[in-house]
Each structure stands twice: as C-alpha cells, then as structure tokens.
Amino acid sequence: MTVRERDSHNNQDSNDSVNTNLEAQDPQPQAEFKEGGYGWVVIFGVFILNAHTWGLNSSFAVFLAYYLRSGSFGASQLGYAFVGGLSISIALLVSPLATTLVGWKRCGTRLTIFLGAIFETIGFISSSFASQLWHLILSQGVSFGLGMGLCFVASAAVPPQWFVKRRSFANAIAASGSGFGGLCYSLATNAMIANIGLPWAFRVIAIICFVVNTIASYLIRDRNHAIGSVHMAFNWKLFKRPAFLLFQAWMVLSILGYVILVFSIVDYCQTVGLTASQASLVGALFNCELYADIID
Template identity: 55%
Template sequence: MADNTPIDIIHSREYDDPATSKDGRRQSLGPKRDTAIQGAKSGEDIPPDGGYGWVCVASVFWINAHTWGINSSYGVFLSHYLSHDVFPNTSPLMYAFTGGLSISCALLVAPLATYLIHLFGIRVVLNMGVFFETLSLIGSSFVTQRWQIFLSQGVCFGLGMGFLFVGSVGITPQWFYRRRSLAMGINAAGSGLGGLIYSLAVGAIIPRLGLSWAFRILGIISCVVNLVCANLLRDRNKAVGTRFKAFPFPLLKRPEFLLFLGWGIFTMLGYVAVLFSIANFALSVGLSAHQSSVIGALLNLGQGLGRPFVGMFSDKLGRINIATFLTFLCGLFCLLIWTFAKSMGFVSFFAVLVGTVAGTYWATVAPVLAEIIELKDLPGGLSLTWLFLVAPTTVAEPIALVLRDNDSNDRVYLHVQIFTGLMYIAAGVCLWLVRGWKVGDNIRVKEERSSSAIHQDKTGGVVVPQQGGESGDNNSGANCSPLPPKSALWYPHTLVCRMVSAKKV
C-alpha cells in the first residue's frame, strides 16, 4: 500500500481545517481524530483501521492456530510420553526440554527472521516457516530414538513456528489504530482455538491410530492451512516506514523497555509451566488420560474465548492497564484456585478460568510495546524481546518438573502452583512500573506539544491541537506533583504517584 499523498497545497484555515469553526475558533475533534488530522498534514501514515486488514487478521488467526495451537497440544504428547515410556531411558526432565525447546527455538530465530524479511520480504520468510514446520511434523512420525524427537518436535518445529510467527506478528498493528488491541486479541485467540482443537484431536488420534499418524495428520493439515494464509498476508512496511533492526540494542538503555522485558520473562516462566503441566497435573490428582487431554483442551478454550475480550477492553480501558491487571489476576488464580483443585469439575473450572488470562502477554505484547516505542521500530523491538524470552521458555517446564513433589500423595504440584503464581505477580509488578512511566510521559508529551502550539500561534503558524498519546488525560495534575523533567520521570515519588493515578494508558 502506497504512502499517503502529501499535502502540498495550503488551504484557507476557515474553509478546510475541520478543527476550526466558522467563527475562526479552534475546536477539538477528540484525541484520535486530532491525531489523524496531524498525520494527514505532516504526510505521515494513517492506518486504515480495517479493509484488507481484516483478511490479514483472519490469516494470522489461523497461522497462530496451526503453530502455537499445535505446540499447545504438546502437553498431551508429554502426558503420553511419560505414561507409556515411548523412548526408553528418557527422563521426564528431557521430555520437558522438548516442549520448551520448540518455543525457545521459535524465539531464538527471531533476529534471523527479521533480517531475512528486510532482505527478501515477508512472503519468503513465511513460506520458509511452512516448510520447516511440515518437515518437523512429518519427520516426527518416523523417529525411533529420543535425540531424533528433540531435533524434529523441538528444534525443527521451533524454527518453522518462529519464521511464521515473526513474519506475521507485526502485520496486524500496521493495519489498525483504534482497534489495534482488538485485532491483536483476535489473532492471539487463534492459538487458543488451535490448542483446543488439537489437544482433543491428539488425545483421540493417538489411542486409535497411533503416535505416528497423529504427527502425519497434524503435518498435512498445518501445511495446507499455513500455506494459504501465508500467501494471503500483505504488509504495509513501506507506508509505515518500518525499520528492520535485528538487534536494536539502544533500547536496552531505556528503563521502561527493560521492565517490559521483565514482564515478558516472568510471564513466560509462569505461562509455559501452567500450559505444559496442566495435563500431567490432572493425572497426578487421579484423573484419566482422556480427562487430562480434556483439561488441556479446556485451558486452550479459555485462551480462545478470553483473548478477543482482552483486546477489546484494552482498546477501551488502556492497553497497559488491562495487561497489568490481568497479569496480576492470573497469579492470584494460580495461588488461590489451582492449589485447591482436585476433582474433574474443579480442575476444569480452573483450566477455563486461567486460560482466559494466562495468555494475556501474547494478546497484548505488540500493542503494549507500541505504546513504549514508535510503531516503525516495532519489528526490531519485538525481535529483541523474543531473544530475551529464549531462556525462560526453555527452562520453565524443566523447573516445574524439578519442583514436583513425587513423594506427596495429593500435593505433587503444590510448589509448581506457588512458583507459577509468584511469576505472574512479579510480571505484573514490572508492567505496573511501566504504567507509572507511561502516565508521566503522556503528560510530558502533552505539555510539550501545548508549549509548541503556543509558540507557533505567536509566530503565525497553523496550530493543530493534539492529545498526549492515548491517555485522554485532561488533568495533568492528577493529585500529583507538577510534571518533572523527562529525565526525572523515574523518581520514586513521581513514579508511585503516576502508578496509582486513574488514567487510561
């Protein structure tokens, strides 16, 4: 999509400026409309907020369903491996590394994928992802030794998932502004729906057709769906002016970005643990193998149902606000509900409930990062983020298995439950601190623009009023001290004041 046509004709202020009334007075059309007016006047890109963007949303939805969704069914595979000793002399810890390895390889390949997109475009990278994922699943159906399953279901699947994920995750934000979080929530729901479908499917296929045919069926279906969706996607990199930097290390000098990384690291330690442990936890409390696969499917059902609503409320109430609140809430669910779940009904209730909030990170990571850095720097910021998530996604499930108390009769997973809850709470604290910075930064930007507008008005320039970010903040005081300089936004008394203020960010 081409860049917007620059405005090179100066129109009369009274006739053409929609922010000016007939009597010459300035009038505000709302923060989002004012931003659009400013973007049009400066020749900057304005996302269409729909159109072909909805085709892209649908395509990314199904790509997520056949990458992260299939990966979510690993809990069922893990339960089968542990209960049937598929590969002799393989410890539970080694099996656990296989599931974490697929996610960590997907994130580790992010800088390479970002660089290849810069060289060849997204279409090449997406089709590379389809190739590697298909090779992984079909290859897994012929493995006979444990090292082969590590390479196929772990490394190779992770490469395919990584190329598809990195190639597609940054496209939707380019098409939306007001509905960005809703669109991203719908995208993220794909992994939940895919996890639901394939957790049930794998749980039914393995007893009837065997492990090999479960892999082959997944490979054929995912190849067809991903191939179609990958070639329907269309980016707006030229319009946005996207900068593809695989390693934008200057971001690491910014405290808000480091805390954003902390949010991701702690979330992944909790998320992977609950995602891959829930099926085997069901076995530990006396449920059958079929019931454990149902529990895993219910958790993914919760993710599929919850993520669009996470996105919708993020657009209405603030992206950082919702991400912070739901991250805290997930930690409380793990500590206060999971620790008491023992029956099929109670475990099912927890699985659906925690599923709605456990994957909040994936539904909000791109919109939240877009609030911290510029949209054109988003691919580089995400590339660096995925790199930092490699370690926690690799070790999360092994940590969970080590924390199991196998000598206990009914509390095998108690330490895992506490660990998961505390990780989510720590993640929420990190993002809450980012919220405090963002509130202050929005006010600072608003005051800077106000001062600039006054200066332009005095010198006869055209003034276009703007709002600071998307906070809708009309009261810069907010019962706090006056706005400090930019370098002082992290002063403790200022930060705490902004953290508890009722602002939309």
C-alpha cells in the same frame, strides 16, 4: 478594454499559469488510508496461522503425557520436558533471523511465513519416524521451534498496519487463534494417538499444518513499504534502558509460569485419576480460557 482591465486580465492569466505549473509539480496527496477491507482477510490469515503455530505448540502437553505414560523413547522425565521448552526457546531466539528475512527484499513477510511452515512440517514428519530422544529434540524441538518462530515473528507486526481505530480489537482476534488452536489440537491430538497411533498422528498434523499455513502465508499481506517500516535485527542500545530490562524480566517470569502450566496440566490430570480423554479436555479448556481474556 481599458489599460487597467487589460493589466488585470493579464495578471489573472499569469496566476492561472503559475497555479497550473505548481499543480503539475506537486500532485494532490493520496487519500488517507481507510482501515478494514482487506485488513480483515489479513486478520483471518494471522488467526489461522496462530492456531497452527502456538496452538499446535500447546498440544505438546498431550504428547508429553503420552511420552511419560508409555516411555516410548526410554528417556527421563526431564528429557521429555526439555523438548517442549526447547521449541519455545528456539521460536523466540530466532527473532533476529526472522526480522532480517522480513526486511530482505528477496524474501519478505510471505516467504518468511512459508519457510516457517516448511520447517514446522519437517519437524512433525521427522517426529513420526523418531525412535530416540535426540530425534525428538531435533524434530519436535528445534525444527518445529524454528518454524513457529519464523511464522510468528513475520506475522505479529502485520495486523496493526491495517487498523487504527479498531487496532486492539483486530489484534485480539488475531491472537485468539492461539487459544482456538490449543482447544482444537489438544482434543484432536489425544484422539489421533488413541485411534491411529503416535506416528500417524504426527503425519496428519504435518499435512494440516502445511496446507493451512501455506494458505495463511498467501493471505497475509504487509504494508511495510507504504508505512516505511524499518527492520532491525538487534538493537543493543535497548539494554541500557532500565525500563526495557524490567519489561524483559517480567516477560521471562510470565512465560516461565505459562510454559510450566500449559505443558504439565494434562499429565497432572492423569496423575490425579482422570482418563487421557478427560485430561486432554482440561488442557483444551485451559487454552480456551487462557486466550479468552485477550478478546475481553
């Protein structure tokens, strides 16, 4: 072997050694995340969770119509309506708390959803024993609203973490659970009140709500650690942005119109001459149509 060949061979060995050391220090990057797979299980979990939160909330229209017709708690029309509006208000106002719990290492997404399921169940069980309006305010208003808010806020950000190309489609399926739940429970609630009475209607819904939402909390798995999510309970700086304020104003007006219509349509139908069964069917179809646009 000539001197030149020997030097070339030594240089090659030296380069191979350096490359080996670099590979040992800098491992190959992980494979790019592929959407789908368990993500569809997550979508199913969020779907049934929405059906047993916002869907159940839509069934309040049937309860409201029953309260107004029967006068069970001896309250005014405004008092009964306040219960449904309070539940949605609490559900949205609890967002900072829910965000904090999701970002807390000892809690996380699953436990936050499970806590929400517990509060929802307590709300319905307590409502079954209610005898005065303030009982309903605390149970069907505050407790159910708190549970719905914890479940919704904790789960709303999870579906987009599992999809990139099909993100809009996946979100549409998850959100359509609200309409599906409203369709089912508007009919089921009226049937249960007519056949087993108001107290047992609350108890049956409570049992179903607890079982289904507990299953959903087990199925839903976030990727917060993998994508480096940062959870901030409240950011006051956003109120300095005119675009954000305009967006919030639009949301307030749209939710205002939604709540008035979804809660009053069943009672209105009975006022114009429809039976309770027919009115609940109209409310069910309204919920189905409302969320059909999301999928489209």
